[in-house]
Amino acid sequence: MNRFFKNKMAIVGLAVILLFTAAALLAPILTPHDRDSYNMAQRYAPPSARNLLGTDPMGRDVFTRLLYAGRISLMVGVLSSAISASIGIVAGSLAGFYGKWLDIAIMRVADVFSSLPFYMIAITVMALFEPSVRGTVAVMGILWWTDSARLLRSQILSLREREFMEATTALGISDIKKITQHLLPNAFGPIIVSVTLNIANAILTESALSYLGLGIRIPIPSWGNMLSDAQNMFVLQNYWWIWISPGLCILFTVMSINFIGEGLRDALDPNLDR
Amino acid sequence: MFKYFARRILISIMVLFIISIAFFFLIHLAPGDPIDAMYTNIPGMTQEQLDAKKAAIGLDKPIIVQYGIYIRNLVLRGDFGESIQFKRPVLDLIRERLWNTFALVFAAMAISMLLAVPIGVTSAVKKNSAFDYIFTSVAFVGLSIPSFFFGFLLIKLFAVDLQILPAAGVQTPGNMFTGAAMLADRLKHFVMPVSVLAFINMASYTRYVRSSISDVIKQDYIRTARSKGLVQRIVVYRHALRNGLIPIVTILGSSLATIFSGSLITENIFSWPGLGRLIYGAIMARDYFLLMGVNIFTAFLVLLGQLIADAMLVLVDPRIKYN
Numbered sequence: 001m002n003r004f005f006k007n008k009m010a011i012v013g014l015a016v017i018l019l020f021t022a023a024a025l026l027a028p029i030l031t032p033h034d035r036d037s038y039n040m041a042q043r044y045a046p047p048s049a050r051n052l053l054g055t056d057p058m059g060r061d062v063f064t065r066l067l068y069a070g071r072i073s074l075m076v077g078v079l080s081s082a083i084s085a086s087i088g089i090v091a092g093s094l095a096g097f098y099g100k101w102l103d104i105a106i107m108r109v110a111d112v113f114s115s116l117p118f119y120m121i122a123i124t125v126m127a128l129f130e131p132s133v134r135g136t137v138a139v140m141g142i143l144w145w146t147d148s149a150r151l152l153r154s155q156i157l158s159l160r161e162r163e164f165m166e167a168t169t170a171l172g173i174s175d176i177k178k179i180t181q182h183l184l185p186n187a188f189g190p191i192i193v194s195v196t197l198n199i200a201n202a203i204l205t206e207s208a209l210s211y212l213g214l215g216i217r218i219p220i221p222s223w224g225n226m227l228s229d230a231q232n233m234f235v236l237q238n239y240w241w242i243w244i245s246p247g248l249c250i251l252f253t254v255m256s257i258n259f260i261g262e263g264l265r266d267a268l269d270p271n272l273d274r
Numbered sequence: 275m276f277k278y279f280a281r282r283i284l285i286s287i288m289v290l291f292i293i294s295i296a297f298f299f300l301i302h303l304a305p306g307d308p309i310d311a312m313y314t315n316i317p318g319m320t321q322e323q324l325d326a327k328k329a330a331i332g333l334d335k336p337i338i339v340q341y342g343i344y345i346r347n348l349v350l351r352g353d354f355g356e357s358i359q360f361k362r363p364v365l366d367l368i369r370e371r372l373w374n375t376f377a378l379v380f381a382a383m384a385i386s387m388l389l390a391v392p393i394g395v396t397s398a399v400k401k402n403s404a405f406d407y408i409f410t411s412v413a414f415v416g417l418s419i420p421s422f423f424f425g426f427l428l429i430k431l432f433a434v435d436l437q438i439l440p441a442a443g444v445q446t447p448g449n450m451f452t453g454a455a456m457l458a459d460r461l462k463h464f465v466m467p468v469s470v471l472a473f474i475n476m477a478s479y480t481r482y483v484r485s486s487i488s489d490v491i492k493q494d495y496i497r498t499a500r501s502k503g504l505v506q507r508i509v510v511y512r513h514a515l516r517n518g519l520i521p522i523v524t525i526l527g528s529s530l531a532t533i534f535s536g537s538l539i540t541e542n543i544f545s546w547p548g549l550g551r552l553i554y555g556a557i558m559a560r561d562y563f564l565l566m567g568v569n570i571f572t573a574f575l576v577l578l579g580q581l582i583a584d585a586m587l588v589l590v591d592p593r594i595k596y597n
Contacts, residue, residue, distance in 0.1 A: 108285070111289065114531075115289055115576060116531070116573065117531045117534050117535050117573060118535050119538045120572055123538070123554070123557065124300070124301070128301060128304030128305075129304055129305075204418070204420055208420060208421070208539055211422050211539075212542060224420070227420070230426045237434050247420065250420050251420070254418035255415065255417075258417055258418055
């Protein structure tokens, strides 16, 4: 029953993400408005047939910016997770497979990285070097590799003692092939779960950095920087459509991805009793 | 055991050194410097005057030499240098703001723990009940909501619409409150920032407690306790909780970095004068020494927290032997 409930949530989550992705990709078809063109005569217009979710303080169409922001937020989440997973996979397999001093060295570096207070580093780096899409992806990608590295290392440590690995040695298979063709496929499950949950976290973090003005910068819209408008008490008080909609977009996206991740975890680990 | 902790402390000191080097070079290699940031908009400054000002704080020397001077003063005299924009010792500035951040962080940690333990335990014991579903869903919301969005919702509801809580700061500006009135005023300002930080924290704590207790109640000694005829409450809170909380202690230590990070955003939403706001201002002014100081200090606190969590683990779990 519980698993059924969880899976149902995962399916709902998947549907929401597919819908959001499609909407983001089809933005030019779904909206007649231009992303950045502002119109001072149309500022703070409430939702109407013309502007489905009203307009922002610059008179830009909120619905249109939401769609285009979805592109950025989803892309940043996926790309940065891909980078951190790649670094983590390389570091984790080297540490787990070769062990000895290489293992110690890599794990010590991982210790250093995971004891860094993330936002302090992120905002320092982003503010010192111009905030940008590329910078946001890079900061998260580079700082977050330690979890997947630890995960993969422990997987490989247990896998490499198994009999099929003895067989690969007997067959004279090279180290590279051992890792890429025999160890990694067997450790695939936990990695995919961790990458999925990491995407959710990356989207949440991107939104926070952009909200602070240190992530994605206007005119490029991101759900986070659209919420910065609410820092103005006047907007917060009177124009709910400007900040409630991007906030809900972040919440629904991140929650859906978390549901998918949990669903994958249950599906890939049938022994788990949750 | 002693050896283990001695090694951990050594590693922590090494980590601090690495962080200090990384930050120092990062900050100095970035475009712009504090003197330019301060004086570019002031007309009538000649290049010679600017250079003299830079030389006065040592910016004319090679980076390596600058780092050497910085780290020597820090290690030998505990001197974090002087803030370039405020012209005051960095340590004084940190000390002024530190308690505001501490109050926020520790109140949030304590409240989220006090709520997460009973909720997580009940969820684990009554798995798949309505209670479990409701609070598992609430935890999912907590994990997925951006803290600033949650903060705005609270401000809109309690400060703007209902007007029962203040939206910003640590106290009413210009107040003359004393005694109980002052305390009440401070508490009112505390409610929303702490709620934001505590709610988001609680979500992850609840999940840890739930999964940890679920593992423990499957153990044989719990079945033994039950078969002795002990009531459920005693089995759960006296036998299961003691063992189930062991992993939670580890989480407390490692979540410290996350909470300090999270407080930075919460401080921004509620204009809370803490370390987060200090660092934000320091970056904008390229205030090298202040920026270095706050970052190193925060990293130090986080590492210290992790060490304390490790030591606490030994206290609560006699089975653990480090070597």
